[in-house]
Amino acid sequence: MILRFLLAGCAVAILWATVNLRLAAAEPVSFNRDVLPILADNCFACHGPDAKQAKGGLRLDLRDSATKPAKSGQIAIVPGKPAASALIKRIETKVAADLMPPADSHKQLTSDQKEMLKRWVSAGGVYEAHWALVPPVKADVSTLPPSRSPIDRFVLARLGREKLKPSPEAAKHTLIRRVSYDLTGLPPTPEEVAAFLADRAPDAFEKVVARFLASKHFGERMAMWWLDAARYSDTDGFQSDETRTNWPWRDWVVAAFNANMKFDQFTREQFAGDLLPNATPEQKLATCFHRNHMTNGEGGRDPEESRVDYVIDRVNTVGTVWLGLTLNCVQCHAHKYDPLPHADFYRLAAFFNSIDEDGKAGKAAKPYLEYQSPLAARAVAEAQALVDERKPLEAEARKAAEEPFAHWLAAKSKVVAGGFTAWHPLRASALESIEGTQLIQEPDGVIQSSGPNPNHEDYRVIGPVKLARVTGLKLEVIPHASHTGGGLSRGKSGEFILTDIKVQVRRTGSSQLRDILVASAVADASAEQKGAREYGDIKGVLDDDPRNGWTTKGLDQKVPRTGVFALAEPLLLEADEELVFEMRHRSTLGDANIGRFRVSLTDQAGATVREVAVAPMEELAAVVRSNQSGGDHFNLNPKLRARLFEQFLADHAPYQTAKAALDRASRQLTEVKAAAQKLNVMVLAERKEPRTTHILQRGVWDKPGDKVERGVPAAISAWPADEAKTRLGLARWLTSRDHPLTARVTVNNLWAMLFGAGLVRTPEDFGLQGERPTYPELLDWLAVEFMESGWDVKHVIELIATSATYRQSSVASPALLARDPDNRLLVRGSRFRLPAWMLRDSALRSGGLLNPALGGPPVKPYQPEGVWEEIFMGRFKYEPSEGAAQHRRSLYAFWRRSIAPTFLFDSAQRRVCEVRTPRTNTPLQALTLLNDATFLESSRALAADALRSAVKPEDRLAEIYRRILSRGPSASEAAVLKREFDRALTHYRAQTADAGKLISGAQVRPDPKANPAEIAAYTVVASLVFNLDEAITHE
Amino acid sequence: MNEPLNITRRYFLGRGAGVSLGAMAWSRLARGAVAAPLPPNAAGLPHFAAKAKHVIFLTQSGGPSQLELYDHKPELQKWAGIELPDSVRQGQRVTTMTSNQKQLLMPGRTKFEKCGRSGATIGEWLPHLRGVADDLCFIKSMHSDQINHAPAMTQFLTGHQIPGRPSMGAWVSYGLGSENQNLPEYLVLISKMQRPSDQPLYDHYWGSGFLPSRYQGVKLRNSRDPVLYLHDPDGMPREIRRGMLDGLGELNQMRLAETGDPEIATRIRQYEMAYRMQTSVPELTDLSGEPESTFALYGPDSRRAGSYAANCILARRLIERGVRFVQLFHPDWDHHSRLPSWCVARCRDTDQPSAGLIRDLKQRGLLDQTLVIWGGEFGRSPVGQGKWDTIEAGRDHHPRCFTMWMAGGGVKAGFTYGATDDFSFSVAENPVHVHDLHATALHLMGMDHERLTYRHQGLDFRLTGVEPSRVVKEILA
Secondary structure, three states: OHHHHHHHHHHHHHHHHHHHHHHHHHOOOOHHHHHHHHHHHHOHHHHOOOHHHOHHHOOOOOHHHHOOEOOOOOEOOOOOOHHHOHHHHHHHOOOOOOOOOOHHHOOOOOHHHHHHHHHHHHOOOOOOOOHHHOOOOOOOHHHOOOOOOHHHHHHHHHHHHOOOOOOOEOOHHHHHHHHHHHHHOOOOOHHHHHHHHHOOOOOHHHHHHHHHHHOHHHHHHHHHHHHHHOOOOOEOOOOOOOEOOOHHHHHHHHHHHHOOOOHHHHHHHHHHHHHOOOOOHHHHHHHHHHHOOOOOOOOOOOHHHHHHHHHHHHHHHHHHHHHOOOHHHHHOOOOOOOOOOHHHHHHHHHHOOOEOOOOOOHHHOOOEEEEOOOOHHHHHHHHHHHHHHHHHHHHHHHHHHHHHHHHHHHHHHHHHHHOOOOOEEOOOOEEEEOOOOEEEEOOOOOEEEEOOOOOOEEEEEEEEOOOOOEEEEEEEEOOOOOOHHHOOEOOOOOOOEEOEEEEEEEEOOOOOEEEEOEEEEEEOOOOOOOOOOOEEOHHHHHOOOOOOEEEOOOOOOOOOEEEEEEEEEEEOOOOOEEEEEEEEEOOOOOOOOEOEEEEEEEOOOOHHHHOOOOOHHHHHHHHHHHOHHHOOOOOOOHHHHHHHHHHHHHHOHHHHHHHHHHHHHHHHHHHHHHHOOOEEEEOOOEOOOOOOEEEEHHHOOOOEEEEEOOOOOOOOOOOOOOOOOOHHHHHHHHOOOOOOOHHHHHHHHHHHHHHOOOOOOOOOOOOOOOOOOOOHHHHHHHHHHHHHOOOOHHHHHHHHHOOHHHHEOOOOOHHHHHHOOOOOOOOOOOOEEOOHHHHHHHHHHHOOOOOOOOOOOOEOOOOOOOHHHHHOOOOOOOOOOOHHHHHOOHHHEOOEOOEOOOOOOOOOOOOOOOOOOOOOOOHHHHHHHHHOHHHHHHHHHHHHHHHHHOOOHHHHHHHHHHHHHOOOOOHHHHHHHHHHHHHHHHHHHHOHHHHHHHHOOOOOOOOOOOOHHHHHHHHHHHHHHHOOOHHHEEO | OOOHHHHHHHHHHHHHHHHHOOHHHHHHHHOOOOOOOOOOOOOOOOOOOOOOOEEEEEEEOOOOOHHHHOOOOHHHHHHOOOEOOHHHHOOOOOOOOOOOOOOEEOOOOOOEEEEOOOOEEEEOOOHHHHHOHHHEEEEEEEEOOOOOHHHHHHHHHHOOOOOOOOOHHHHHHHHHOOOOOOOOOEEEEEOOOOOOOOOOOOHHHHOOOOOOHHHOOEEEOOOOOOOOOOOOOOOOOHHHHHHHHHHHHHHHHHHHHHHOOHHHHHHHHHHHHHHHHHHHHHHHHOHHHOOHHHHHHHOHHHHEOOOHHHHHHHHHHHHHOOOOEEEEEEOOOOOOEOHHHHHHHHHHHHHHHHHHHHHHHHHOOOHHHEEEEEEOOOEEEEEEEOOOOOOOEEEEEEOOOEEEEEEEOOEOOOEEEOEEOOOOOOEEEOOEEHHHHHHHHHHHOOOOOOOOEEEEOOEEEEOOOOOOOOOOHHHEO
């Protein structure tokens, strides 16, 4: 069976190819379509627009050069005479040394290609300008087959030629789902679906399109496209990756799209809002577009090199977003394929070379606009409400702890009556040193060193733990007569330097260690530390850096010193586990190993491990003992009572939960409040003295060549005579009526948004090496329509979305798939996986969790713990947003350039401009959708909703299906759902603990009245449905 | 050669699995019961017989000092404290960290020894590597174009200083595919350090650039989730996940029959691979079954999960399982100050494990088919940074020359190639550019760097870029 299908597929393909060739043989040769791609691919690298490279003085991109004698005296193309043309001779020769393209180019012409070149030369060797550089005109559509819209006329005409029929219209629920994603990035609500299904009017779909275009979510959807193109990020990138506050610009983009700002104005404001007469703050804000590039604050970097990089980045971005040309090729040399000389790049760069910037990053990346966002107040109110909600809970928890505290205190008072010791020496079962120092433990737990005294040394004290848990360690460094000067070490100076410590656990018989995280270190004395990388402060022992660490150098050497280390979490050891305490002496000078010391452990929480002092419990013991005569009733001084209460609370889980929740909310409020102040947004502003601009030889920043003036590539279109050579003029040139590229490139990007791929499949490259449009006349018609409408973005989208072409079903027969696997002929609707950001937003909406608020400071959606920390080795910590802020759209997710949000697979990287993101299908994506916290939270919420929505399981399952897929299940689908539901329900009824774990998410509390097993089972089904291909696909 | 393999694969799945097989047969197929490994060389790859099947790239981030570790310059003693002659400097730029100070020469801070039969010079801070000197192939004439970390590391790994190109590992997995259906082709391991690093390790260092993202390196993290999102949520046991995936597969199968979209067949496969990874990855990262002798070989730090040493053991386990490209990163080699303590610390982290890895691969017969590469993005300057004659001194970045070594997979053992001048300031003979290193590594993997190309934005991109580069034939065994 497999084989038969394969063969059938091949047969169709072969037939198709044959038909193509036959057609080609009959038609006259088109230079652009048939010849140029062959020349560009195989010849231009040596005989193309890069004049410096033109080997043998021959350029095949210019007819003048190709038809004149080259250096060799031979003529490449003698029009009408292939036999006399060197080009033809050289591609057909049997002499290996003469063959073109040469063997070392790894390029080879097929016989069809050779034949085509011959036919072309025979027909006169006629050249044409590259299609994309000729201004578009509207073809006459009246001669084309009639249909709903001009778009369809072009498509029908072509399909007719191909002997194909368009696909039928997609089902209504599919259609509304498709257009809802395309225009708002969200699935339709069940109400929207129901209303559309019920609307029998002929213009029902047009009304839906109009409604989505008017939705405030339209601007958000468009902004996601634009932010990728603008390489927008909330941080600088590079080494320090500092946070910037440019997000008000993101909100400007959303507002501009929602207001349907015309694309020419949209361009002008982002290029030159600051140069407009009486510029408003928002117009200045718009210029942040050209400041969204990465900035490099790496130590040792020359800021001028960075500044040049930023200018280059702007030119490349203009190239990709407006021109659809790979200008980046021209940074180093003339373009190999397109008519762009090296100087063109720097003429364009000159427009951006006089910004009042100095290449710095972080908080010094001037010029700035001081701007206060009107959209931050809402976020402050939201964060404040959460704090207000949690504050009383914390107070209540504190109050509720009073009573158990009293019991605890009474019980403890009895326990400590016989005396109490907080610290217990670690009794070593083994004492190790790396370099041979001898260590001996004395009866009181003190360890004395003797024997060799190496320059650098690590000690390891290993021993069993008798305590039920360990909350901290104490290290006493003790002077001894055997040490130098009776001091603290046997080193020359008698001083010690402890560079690092490690706390680890080892299981008997196991070869592996686990690291125990130490949260803090305090000492009773330290030498005054002069710099970050000096010895002194005991905190230096926690960072694996041998250039800092603890010393008491300069203080009295004959006094014992104490350091206390608090563990991040109480450590519980199994019976067969031992504690390992490692002390590293690896200082730069060396010779400062601790001579005598004792390591002790405690199980006390709170002050005991956070300060070097008498432990509260020891104080209590003393008080109890001095009050023996007074019986059970004694008076604690309030200070000690308070210290004991804090110690109790530190261990009291109900209080810690409430306090942690409040702390998180408070930190969020502080952050949001700061964001509501006046912020510095990076914008454009001209410096007083313009810089001169030079061509950079080979694109290297400090190799200036000839001086150039501001200008645009002559091959594209002329500079308007009366226009000043400013950024504003540049924006006007880009959006002038006779510009051949901007409108084409933009409508192509809009088309790609609705069809998953553009009419030109290389949206970033309309040059010779890009693909030719599948429907050139349609692209040109849309481009002209776009300009004639006054650059009206919504108008173009509406035209596309209401066309019959757009409304086709995406179902494809095997024969059609084999013939046109990529749907270049537009003979069906497009079927492709939705971008990851839409999937997350969809889950929030389907789960009923979506917070639809617009704009404001960035939020932090769930991502796995430790992702930022491990990249920056702890320098940045990621705290997911709390409360309603957690359920904002992905557009608002904080974007750290060096580590993009983890749930966004296949997304733009936002390092440089990107207009086409890849679409892949990997197991890692499956894991993300199965296990990401947002999807689980949405599944739980949807499960709870389903439970409330109906009584019968079948109806509840159907509700889950409808909420996610905008349709109910078929009978066979329902059967699968029911089977999996029953299976899960049986499990969770038997294993209630599993149910409890599955349904308690971080933020959504299960309904106490609902049955946990049922919620769990519906949660499993909801997660299943969220992962269906249909759920994640644009159909 | 854009994705021809994938098209065949999808076509096969789409037509074969999608339409012809019943649900039962599908479920066996999807679970891998009848999943035959796909031919890795469908697109004419490898171009010729490979010497190495796997790569372990021990990336030392920050720029290790060749002057202290490998490049012995006794002549420099005479020049101690004397300004670097202009005739040697030849206008070489320095970073702004030292551009304002006098360029006073600082001799190497370590003692050297000629090691093994080959007599390779290795500094005293690397005692264990001295023991495997006869297995190593040193290149002392490496040079790069970039003087700052991020651009230099980006060029070192992707061939170009600006982020956005595929990493070497991505190219290799794109070219050769995997031998293991349960693990990604390219895995990345990063040493866990307490110290906040000055040079973050960006994920574009192992990114796939414009290649399809399934070729990007997958970072194995040292945490509960070695791969992001690997663990099922609490309260979801395996049998529930299995049942859910069965239901999911069945419903997707129905959709496939309705729409005919071959992507759905691929998706069904990928969910099943995800399920298998949930078992194969934890099994892989669990070192508790390793014998005591392994930990003795790789050193005491190897007992600590996430350490460079433990990652070296993991690298060997990955190679054993057929993973194509394993890249370790050890940060913090950027020693601008206090070389004698700081650099020693990083040597201590890496010396015994690197040597242990070589010995281990050798004793298992894996070294012949595995190319091990050790090196950082650039070297360090012979000029002292700070007061050259104090322990405070360090060295600034230096792209003009640095040392790397390779071992195994088709390179000469006990061999040294290239040399620097008496100052270790410039390459004196047989220069090897970063691109030449790439070309050589690809060659050893059976690929011609000029033919391993990918069309993007109208250009045929390759790892070695547009400038001519060469396979360093002289080091091939």
